[in-house]
Amino acid sequence: MPLPDDDHTGSRIREQRRLARLTQRELADRIPYSLSLLNQVECGARPATPGFVAAVAHALRMDSSKLTGPAAVTALPADRLLALVAPIREALDRFDLGPNPDLTTVRPTSVLIAEAEALCRQVRATHLRAAAKALPALLVELTHTVWTAPSTDVWRGLASGYRTAHDIALKLDYPDLARIALDRMEWAAGRASDPCIEAVQRYKRATLWRCATSAPLIATGHALLAGETSREALAVTGQLHLGLATVAAKNEDAGAVQTHLTAAREMADRVGGEAGEVHWLSFGRVNVRLHELGTAIAMSDFDAALGRARTIRLPDSTxxxxxxxxxxxxxxxxxxxxxxxxxxxxxxxxxxxxxxxxxxxxxxxxxxxxxxxxxxxxxxxxxxxxxxxxx
Incomplete structure (x- = not known):
């Protein structure tokens, strides 16, 4: 059953009434308005006046703002969420300030790089709060190190840390911070001279923006990997094709969706098995099947999506x-x-x-x-x- 197209105060009143397990008659009995008016408001035929909204909110024992606009979806109270995010934002802002004079000790490079990998693993395991708490200190130390003892490995580690900042910000519904983190990732990846990391950054930018520039962004990622035949490059190239399939699905271009899904399948066959170790993309045949499901949903082809969803069997390693x-x-x-x-x-x-x-x-x-x-x-x-x- 598809969702209704409307998203007005009346529809939200209907949702909250049903969540309260009340019929229209039962709610009408609790407010100084008629059943007929309630029915018309819920259907969108009549506007909900401030007095009507206040009466319904009182009857349902909730704040009226929940009926007049969509509620914010947050995993934590706003103050606790901000306490997690603010230190990450501050750490991102230090990227071009040179060595940090406030640091008295800095862990060895090998330890910092290992922690960057561990935080990627935590995010993939959806331990977002733990990763968010540990990330700022890591970014500060890595930033200090690239200014005092730069190396390709440190730049790669910093790029990985910035990617983790992007992933956390996006999952906690801070898209503006996610964009900043991707800008920092591009800055670090360019200095690491690693085309695969740069291509991953383009993929992340494209999936974040989801607009007309997404396809050109992914195309530049493909250009960075032109002629590369390593397992790493093949996996990233395949993931870029999955990104283009997603963009095409949002544009309802079924032909392009199939073109890029086919290319991704070919890359998965060349990679062989699931390349979970490659930049945490988890590229492989299972990921291609999951994107087949996702593109069908994006194009509202729910019959095809249902058939695909019911045949997917995720391995234990997913x-x-x-x-x-x-x-x-x-x-x-x-x-x-x-x-x-x-x-x-x-x-x-x-x-x-x-x-x-x-x-x-x-x-x-x-x-x-x-x-x-x-x-x-x-x-x-x-x-x-x-x-x-x-x-």
Whole structure:
């Protein structure tokens, strides 16, 4: 069942009423307005006046702002979230200030590079808070080191740290900070003279922007790797094709989607197996299948998406972040297929596997909204899920 096109105060009143497990009659009995008016407001035929909104909010025991605009989706209270993000922003701002006179000790380069890799691993395991807390100090030390004892390995480590900053910022819904981190990644990758890292940065920029410049950005990534035949280069090239397939799907260009998915499959065959060690892209045949599912969803081809989702079998080695994304996608297509219980089951599994990531995925909120609209009275489990994401 597709989501309704409207997103107005009336539709949000309807959602919250159903989450409260009330019929229209039961809510109308609690407010000084008629059942007929409530019905018209929920359908969008009549505007919701401030007095009407206030009465409904009082009856539902919630702040009226939740009915007049979309609630912010955050994994933590705003002050605690800011406490995580602010130090990362400050560390990113130090990139061109030279050696840090406030540092009394700096860990050896080998230790810093190993920690950069460990933080990448934590993010892929969706341990976002732990990674966010450790990242600022690492960035400060790596930045100091590239100014005092620069080497290719240190520049690569700093580029990796900036990429982790991007991933954390994006998953915590700070796209502006994610863009800054990618700018810093480009700065460090260029000094590392590593075309694969530069190409990964272009891929990240393209998937973040999702606009007309995305395809040219990915094309420049391909140009950086022209003639490269290493396993690393093949995996990154294949991932770039998956990025172009995603962009084409958003532009509803089915021909281009198939062209790039086919190219990605060929690269996966050449790589052989799953290249999980290559820049944490997890490129391989399974990743190609997951992108086949994702592109079908992006083009609203839910019949094809459902068929693909039900045939995917994720190996035990699949990264937690990938597994959670698949489970949310599966929940979305099951909802669209009219299977609310199955959809809710996959959503609950995604929450169990990776709660921090699942809460922020757009598909989570879209699925919950769809399930609410399918239910005359939302079951307790759905109501709890809706409260969890801030709906």
């Amino acid at each position: 990264l937690t972040s990938r597994r959670a994304r698949y489970l949310v996608d599966r929940a979305l297509v099951e909802m669209e297929a009219g299977s609310p219980r199955t959809s809710l089951r996959f959503l609950a599994e995604a929450r169990k596997v990776a709660p921090e990531q699942t809460r922020h995925l757009p598909g989570t909120r879209a699925t919950i909204r769809g399930l609410v609209h399918m239910s005359r009275r939302a079951p307790d489990s759905l109501g709890g899920m809706a409260r969890w994401v801030g709906l």
